[in-house]
Amino acid sequence: MRSHHNDRTLRHIELVCGVSTLPSLRAAVDNGASRVAFGLNHPKAGQKHFRALSVSEAACGIRHAHAQGVKTAVTLDFYPQESAIAECRDVIDAASDLGVDAIELADVGLMQYASSLYPSLPLHLSARAAAANCAALEFYRKRFTVRRAILPAMFTADQIEHLAGTTPVDLEVHVYGEPCVMAEGRCALSSYVTSSARSTTGVCTPASAVHWSKTREGLECRINDVLVDRYGMHAKVVPPAPCSGCYEVAGRTYHPFDDAARLDAIELLPALARAGVAAVRVEGRRGHVPHLAQVTRIWRDAIDMCRRDPTRYGWVSELALVLRRLSEGRLQPASAAYTRGR
Amino acid sequence: MKLALGPIEYYWPRDTAFSFYRAVARSPYDIVYLGETVCSRRHELDFDDWLDLALMLTLAGKKAVLSTLPLAQSASELGLLRRIAENDAYAVEANDVGAVHMLGSGRPFIAGSGLNVYNSESLASFATLGAARWVAPIEISRSTLSTLQRRRPPHLQTELQVYGRLPLAHSFDCFTARRFKLQKDNCGLRCIDFPEGLPARTRELKPFLVLNGTQTQSASTCNLIREAPAMAELGVDVLRIAPTYAYVTEIAECFKHAIDHPRDVEPAARELARITHGPTCDGYWHGAPGDEHVATAGVFAD
Numbered sequence: 001m002r003s004h005h006n007d008r009t010l011r012h013i014e015l016v017c018g019v020s021t022l023p024s025l026r027a028a029v030d031n032g033a034s035r036v037a038f039g040l041n042h043p044k045a046g047q048k049h050f051r052a053l054s055v056s057e058a059a060c061g062i063r064h065a066h067a068q069g070v071k072t073a074v075t076l077d078f079y080p081q082e083s084a085i086a087e088c089r090d091v092i093d094a095a096s097d098l099g100v101d102a103i104e105l106a107d108v109g110l111m112q113y114a115s116s117l118y119p120s121l122p123l124h125l126s127a128r129a130a131a132a133n134c135a136a137l138e139f140y141r142k143r144f145t146v147r148r149a150i151l152p153a154m155f156t157a158d159q160i161e162h163l164a165g166t167t168p169v170d171l172e173v174h175v176y177g178e179p180c181v182m183a184e185g186r187c188a189l190s191s192y193v194t195s196s197a198r199s200t201t202g203v204c205t206p207a208s209a210v211h212w213s214k215t216r217e218g219l220e221c222r223i224n225d226v227l228v229d230r231y232g233m234h235a236k237v238v239p240p241a242p243c244s245g246c247y248e249v250a251g252r253t254y255h256p257f258d259d260a261a262r263l264d265a266i267e268l269l270p271a272l273a274r275a276g277v278a279a280v281r282v283e284g285r286r287g288h289v290p291h292l293a294q295v296t297r298i299w300r301d302a303i304d305m306c307r308r309d310p311t312r313y314g315w316v317s318e319l320a321l322v323l324r325r326l327s328e329g330r331l332q333p334a335s336a337a338y339t340r341g342r
Numbered sequence: 343m344k345l346a347l348g349p350i351e352y353y354w355p356r357d358t359a360f361s362f363y364r365a366v367a368r369s370p371y372d373i374v375y376l377g378e379t380v381c382s383r384r385h386e387l388d389f390d391d392w393l394d395l396a397l398m399l400t401l402a403g404k405k406a407v408l409s410t411l412p413l414a415q416s417a418s419e420l421g422l423l424r425r426i427a428e429n430d431a432y433a434v435e436a437n438d439v440g441a442v443h444m445l446g447s448g449r450p451f452i453a454g455s456g457l458n459v460y461n462s463e464s465l466a467s468f469a470t471l472g473a474a475r476w477v478a479p480i481e482i483s484r485s486t487l488s489t490l491q492r493r494r495p496p497h498l499q500t501e502l503q504v505y506g507r508l509p510l511a512h513s514f515d516c517f518t519a520r521r522f523k524l525q526k527d528n529c530g531l532r533c534i535d536f537p538e539g540l541p542a543r544t545r546e547l548k549p550f551l552v553l554n555g556t557q558t559q560s561a562s563t564c565n566l567i568r569e570a571p572a573m574a575e576l577g578v579d580v581l582r583i584a585p586t587y588a589y590v591t592e593i594a595e596c597f598k599h600a601i602d603h604p605r606d607v608e609p610a611a612r613e614l615a616r617i618t619h620g621p622t623c624d625g626y627w628h629g630a631p632g633d634e635h636v637a638t639a640g641v642f643a644d
Contacts, residue, residue, distance in 0.1 A: 108459075109463025132413045195630065256520065
């Protein structure tokens with residue numbers, strides 16, 4: 001098992017940026033990312049998936065990344081239905097041909113394919129596999145030679161430390177972005193209303209299912225027929241999804257699920273480093289991460305400074321303030337997500 | 343086809359649970375799933391209680407299965423998972439690959455819907471690992487299941503939920519506690535006050551979801567009784583019913599009738615409709631959003 005380093009010799013922490021376009025990939029690479037992760041369109045896809053790179057864009061992006069010593073990963077982190085299996089295999093083939101440095105998967109069938117055909121292509125376990133314990137990690141490590149697990153953004157710092165001490169699998173932790181309120185890969189709320197779910201199609205609530213209308217009571221947002229929220233004149237509108245809606249529960253009308261906030265754990269970086277985490281992830285694929293270049297730079301500076309001298313990390317609160325301004329006010333304090341009791 | 347009663351998903355007092363299972367012992371269910379599958383903080387029944395219930399049901403002629411938590415995280419949750427995996431008296435339903443790992447090779451298990459098997463490749467992988475039966479995800483459509491049934495490994499049985507609220511989502515956060523502005527670690531086990539969960543209605547006061555601690559359910563009851571003949575033709579082996587306290591025996595009797603009389607399902611379907619309260623849905627089976635109600639009385643869908 002991994003031994004914990006003392007404060008003076010913290011292991012090198014990789015900064016992984018999830019990106020969804022070639023310009024954002026370049027922005028992440030040019031501003032200090034150690035690795036960029038992106039979805040890849042099927043080589044023969046007629047229509048580009050809106051949050052993935054085409055094969056030619058990926059080739060360009062990989063060249064740009066490798067030229068600066070930055071690693072890459074292709075993300076295929078949903079559970080394909082039967083009709084999508086062949087396509088997913090083609091994407092894995094294309095990823096290998098492109099020379100990516102790793103592939104991120106959740107589906108066991110796809111892991112079987114990738115590990116048998118491309119045994120030298122490192123396999124990273126997607127957060128959507130929702131591996132929450134060392135036995136689960138051992139399952140994936142033993143059967144598919146998974147080398148790294150991306151943890152869902154629901155662990156406390158203590159839990160991460162405990163897990164890191166019990167598994168030889170490297171851990172990658174979400175530290176910035178918009179986490180799901182439900183366990184990744186364990187949510188059918190959107191498919192209940194729209195037929196689409198991130199687990200199976202990669203998309204939560206498709207824009208085509210969202211309808212806005214102005215009524216006497218306010219601006220109404222529906223997902224198909226379901227009224228998920230009603231906004232008064234100056235209310236801040238959130239991206240519509242069943243989990244971000246406003247509902248009545250036992251006499252109280254409120255948002256039962258959503259924190260309506262982003263995640264930022266920059267103040268916890270020394271604790272995560274001490275816990276032996278291999279990588280931290282800024283997730284820009286799901287939603288828009290405003291100012292990805294600046295966010296990446298801030299995290300790069302934070303990681304470098306933490307590594308040089310974690311005992312003098314106190315200045316990080318200034319960085320945290322900048323991050324909060326950049327996130328347009330939707331930030332949740334670092335400690336809340338990673339230390340609140342669950 | 344056999345009838346299975348899924349694990350109790352709500353939090354009931356010990357006496358209520360025992361009285362419930364005494365009724366189940368006299369009912370037509372063939373298979374009964376036992377154990378806590380939502381939250382490890384619930385403690386009205388401990389592991390030994392579940393074993394006692396398993397024995398009681400076995401003596402009554404049922405097959406008892408010990409089910410497991412999805413997403414076990416803490417040391418105590420893992421410890422319980424290990425005890426369940428190492429028991430040699432009863433079959434185990436794995437809802438977490440950690441459980442599959444603990445079961446080891448050579449030990450047949452039931453691949454629960456928590457394992458997210460959506461395609462034939464994953465199905466084949468879990469069959470190789472020892473799955474004797476798999477529980478299809480709630481979202482599975484008739485056409486997808488038909489394809490998977492054609493491609494399933496030999497000797498692997500298929501089970502799916504045909505009645506009851508749908509378990510739509512699982513979280514690490516507790517939404518029942520949050521309703522009362524409590525943290526999960528200090529929740530006071532408030533979910534015991536809601537033996538059928540906490541309804542969440544839209545601002546138009548239409549039923550939408552039900553909060554059940556860390557689990558979120560549909561408010562609509564999935565009801566696929568009219569599809570029982572089609573499922574038999576597809577080679578489905580087990581029909582699962584999600585338990586509610588009321589009518590547990592009557593629901594089983596309706597489905598038993600549908601299984602035994604595939605050309606005359608209507609009387610059972612009408613009786614089931616009579617005892618089902620609130621909205622119903624069957625969208626997923628018909629390839630639609632889950633909350634839709636597609637099939638109508640007397641009309642057999644495609």
